[in-house]
Amino acid sequence: MTTASQASVPCPIGRAVGLMGERWTLLILRNANLGTTRFDAFRAELGIADNILSNRLARLVEAGLLARVPYRDGGRTRQEYRLTTAGADMLPVLHALAVWGDKHTEPAEPAGSMRVIHQRCGQVTTPGKVCDGCGEIVRREDEAWVRPWLSPDPISLAGPIDTDT
Amino acid sequence: MTTASQASVPCPIGRAVGLMGERWTLLILRNANLGTTRFDAFRAELGIADNILSNRLARLVEAGLLARVPYRDGGRTRQEYRLTTAGADMLPVLHALAVWGDKHTEPAEPAGSMRVIHQRCGQVTTPGKVCDGCGEIVRREDEAWVRPWLSPDPISLAGPIDTDT
DNA sequence: AACGCTGGCTTGCATTTAGCAAGTAACAAG
DNA sequence: CTTGTTACTTGCTAAATGCAAGCCAGCGTT
Structure with a gap:
């Protein structure tokens, strides 16, 4: 699940930091490890701006640490961002x-x-x-x-x- | 060694991330743990811009993870950025x-x-x-x-x- | 079919940050 | 005094951050 910009970095710490060396990303991963899955829950818990949250969630899905999963809630389809094994690790x-x-x-x-x-x-x-x-x-x-x-x-x-x- | 912006965060992960949740900071800490101390060495090893490096080193000194220490080199006084206990931790x-x-x-x-x-x-x-x-x-x-x-x-x-x- | 609501964003804007490249100041040697 | 080195600073441009308002798709209700 390596993004293109990671591939040129030989150091695993460098590659990891390239993906998550950013405070909102780390805080999202903290909350995801504690069970937060929905956009509005991350927004409320973290006090983060919509555009930044949307951007970071997309990056985490692209990097394979979260998975965007539709689910039914009272008859309507919503989305949640579920932790993957990479995210759990x-x-x-x-x-x-x-x-x-x-x-x-x-x-x-x-x-x-x-x-x-x-x-x-x-x-x-x-x-x-x-x-x-x-x-x-x-x-x-x-x-x-x-x-x-x-x-x-x-x-x-x-x-x-x-x-x- | 808490900076003012950390003090309002109850979560230790949040406070830590506030100080170092940024890729250049983490990479500087990696190299400092491996013995890099001088400005030009960090610059060469990391390929980082002067102004960014200067800024990050200042923040790490302020946060107590590095100490800026003068030393003599061939008669002239230079500066090095030495790892502290907090940085080693x-x-x-x-x-x-x-x-x-x-x-x-x-x-x-x-x-x-x-x-x-x-x-x-x-x-x-x-x-x-x-x-x-x-x-x-x-x-x-x-x-x-x-x-x-x-x-x-x-x-x-x-x-x-x-x-x- | 039309309307309203909700969720999950996007957009416009102002501010801040990132980073390039050139330049500066202090200090030493010649 | 001149030159070179070190450790930055500065001016500038492009990108990112974040606020607040708005948009769109999907659903339920009328």
Whole structure:
């Protein structure tokens, strides 16, 4: 799913950054990993302009990280932007950014830090491979995030859509 | 080291992305982690415009990820941009981008993939915490990268400068 | 068939940013 | 004093960002 401009970059970091080294793209991928799929939901959650959101979603679909999928809603057809495997595989990047952000930056108001929950044992854990509590590998489907500034409830990560792009 | 615009963002990912969700910034951090320190070296390695490089280096210094340090070179005073602890702590983000980029994007010409070497045992390993070969935790000072499109030689990661910003 | 509503954009515009290429200032050597 | 180097700055053009209004397709209702 490489776009033409990636193909000339030998470095995988360079190619990845060419696709997603842009703040709105990364924020869209964060929210998509947490289950956001609809245009108006991204717009509301991110406070992003319509034209920028439309542009970024199109790029993410073209790059294969999201898939634009029609669905029926109360009789009418709507569109949603579903996470693909490539989009889901961004989770380690999001984990790493969360750890860095938590260590090196401060929110103005301590609403409480973001926490990652291993749902199988219920423990808070460092994002990454192995649960700090029980030592098990934390699988995506057992991981939830608590963002206390939004809600005290853990949000499970979204599963990717199966896709052949 | 939070800039004013970060302080209003409760999410650590949002704050991190506010500082570095931009391709040139990420690429500068990649090269700084591999030991690049001088303005003309960044310019040559990245093919970046002077004004953009100057701007990004200033922002990274302001955000505390790099430190601008004078040094003597053949009698004259020059400046270098040294990695700080905060900049060094970007390594997991770079690792995650490398893994993603390697899995989901293709170079035009197979020059060979980027490889991470655990120098204590000499093995190639997956970037991350534990060596695939010997099972030891891969410490920064024992990690080197091979980027075959540049050179067959492993490049050790740069150690951060001690700094109190 | 006509109309209204909604969703998912597009458009026009002003502002900002990106990037090229030339130029500048400070500092050193000759 | 002149020259060269380093680390930028500047002027300019093109592209991107983002606001706010508007458009179009698809649907349901009348």
